[in-house]
Amino acid sequence: MARPSRKDEILQAALACFTEVGVDATTIEMIRDRSGASIGSMYHHFGNKERIIAALYLAGTAQYAELLERGFAEVSGAEACIKLLVTSYIDWVVANPDWARFILHNRGRVEASELGEQLREANRQHYARIFQALAGYREQGLFKPMPVDCFSSVIIGPTHDLARNWLAGRTRSELVDCRELLAQVAWDSVRA
Amino acid sequence: MARPSRKDEILQAALACFTEVGVDATTIEMIRDRSGASIGSMYHHFGNKERIIAALYLAGTAQYAELLERGFAEVSGAEACIKLLVTSYIDWVVANPDWARFILHNRGRVEASELGEQLREANRQHYARIFQALAGYREQGLFKPMPVDCFSSVIIGPTHDLARNWLAGRTRSELVDCRELLAQVAWDSVRA
Amino acid sequence: MARPSRKDEILQAALACFTEVGVDATTIEMIRDRSGASIGSMYHHFGNKERIIAALYLAGTAQYAELLERGFAEVSGAEACIKLLVTSYIDWVVANPDWARFILHNRGRVEASELGEQLREANRQHYARIFQALAGYREQGLFKPMPVDCFSSVIIGPTHDLARNWLAGRTRSELVDCRELLAQVAWDSVRA
């Protein structure tokens, strides 16, 4: 296993700072301090703070997308696919809580940034991939008819909500203990 | 109808700025400019920026709580109560989109602020009120057994998720068009 | 004994603040808080902060001058007069340490203020009174000849220096324990 590159060290340090004091309160100096890189090096690799944020965001969503992709390769059937969307998400959040917290709270900022279009494109592909996986079942009438925006929110909304609360330390339950329940609720909510 | 007080004018101006450029990018000067108040007056009324943010947050949650309270006075039955939680929320969001966006994205910041405890206390009372309204039905076994954190998220999660997307302009559907569907999904997800 | 007037209450409060945090760090609000007066009342009585400082300064020097005057009425002889200058000063400092500290550190500021001339006039009279008391002995050749500025500093310099250090908490000795020694040194230093 290769040692982390300077770029990765900077991203890890940034995430740690974002977790501790928030994205806006994190200064370039803090990241420099934590990563061991020099200011010049950080600007050489990323150009500006906004691009550090975007790089961290995009890397996170890519990692989750990859996990989901691996899941799709292993399951089949409408129910399994819907449940996979929930369980993959929970598994990723539990494995990467800081990263998940960062992503959950900074979508708007990255969308508004100079790299917003890149994020939107990644999201489009992500959704396209999911709908491609579900298209067959939909045509078979296995899902309750509803607007596509609702469909997404009904599946993943409870999980997003609980994940946010869990990551903020506002829950008594462990997120992972609700894994099967949330998956079942998602399936029940969309099945025809 | 009374004319808005100086305090309210400041709060309204702050919300408009937060909506346009975000909370962190909003400067005291912008709020001053928009509200017509002097800097001194703003500090006389609120003390600092953080307290302006917190005051706006707390006023918003109080308003929603009041709307919900009025709803509880009018409905009865487990199904009606669960659906009310969803429809009241949607109604408030649709009626106050800027305020809703602000609240949806700044809970953590207010919790971490000097007024965090006040917010947590308000939240405790809010949840206590809801559970009190539902306690009878729960005892009758009308709800599927699940952890309390899940129960909340299953009911309101899809609505929160869709509201976030709608407020960010990421949906094709109108939030209000999903009102009955989301209410029904909520009820179906928790009924025994 | 009359109760302190509102003006005196303000001056006492100001001195307490000056002692605790320094003159520059003391705000009008602090004095208001401590005195119980309103802001308006303070400005009614004094006009501005500078005049509060000057009033406190002038009241202090007047009080010391009065003490000295009473001393002159009781003693006679060159040695007694010189020693009186030292002992009166020490007695006043020990009785009014906060006031003394304030006066010792704010002469320049009051001199530079709008009331500077008033202070200089008071000082002129103070020195004139002292030299009048000593004029006879000087003519009798009882003092070592030296410039008048030196004469003053030689008499009171050691006492000023020790008083400053004592008031700042930098001495092991108590100021009062050095009373006789300093008086004797003063006399030895100026006697012919």
Added chain:
Amino acid sequence: MARPSRKDEILQAALACFTEVGVDATTIEMIRDRSGASIGSMYHHFGNKERIIAALYLAGTAQYAELLERGFAEVSGAEACIKLLVTSYIDWVVANPDWARFILHNRGRVEASELGEQLREANRQHYARIFQALAGYREQGLFKPMPVDCFSSVIIGPTHDLARNWLAGRTRSELVDCRELLAQVAWDSVRA
């Protein structure tokens, strides 16, 4: 002779401002203006205003200590040593009147600052050096017995007092003209 460093330029500019308008009335902007440095550079070198003040103070006392040290290398005997304390001080004040004025009026502020301990340590060493130089004579009984705080004040008090007055423009005499007289008075005041 090397050209002054950026740090020294800032310090010199600060001293000039302190002399003209006083420490509290001097703004960072004034020092920036006068030194030619950028605000960022000033904060890069010193961190904050308080540390500029302290650096100037400590540099001044160090310079005087060095002058005194050179004097000790050249003289011997109790009388010469005592007189050296006075004459070195006067020589330094006359050569550096602005610096001297600054030091004479800002000891308390630096002691109360974050660098107070550093100043106290420097003072401890300064006094230790002096008492080491005099220890032998003291043991020989060449000095009048008195508390150590008095001993210092008796020697240097008249000089401090006159220097303050001279630096404030309140004297008719020139400080330097009183050099020998003050040295003699100091010696007379402490000799056994």
Added chain:
DNA sequence: AATGAATGAGTGTTCATTCAT
């Protein structure tokens, strides 16, 4: 690829003072 001293526009906040009541 790496460094870090230098930059300066921009920020939140303070506080002496005014004035209508």
Added chain:
DNA sequence: GATGAATGAACACTCATTCAT
């Protein structure tokens, strides 16, 4: 004489970014 809400100029300080080495 007394009040205190309102004012706004002025301040110390921050921090993303640049650039010569």
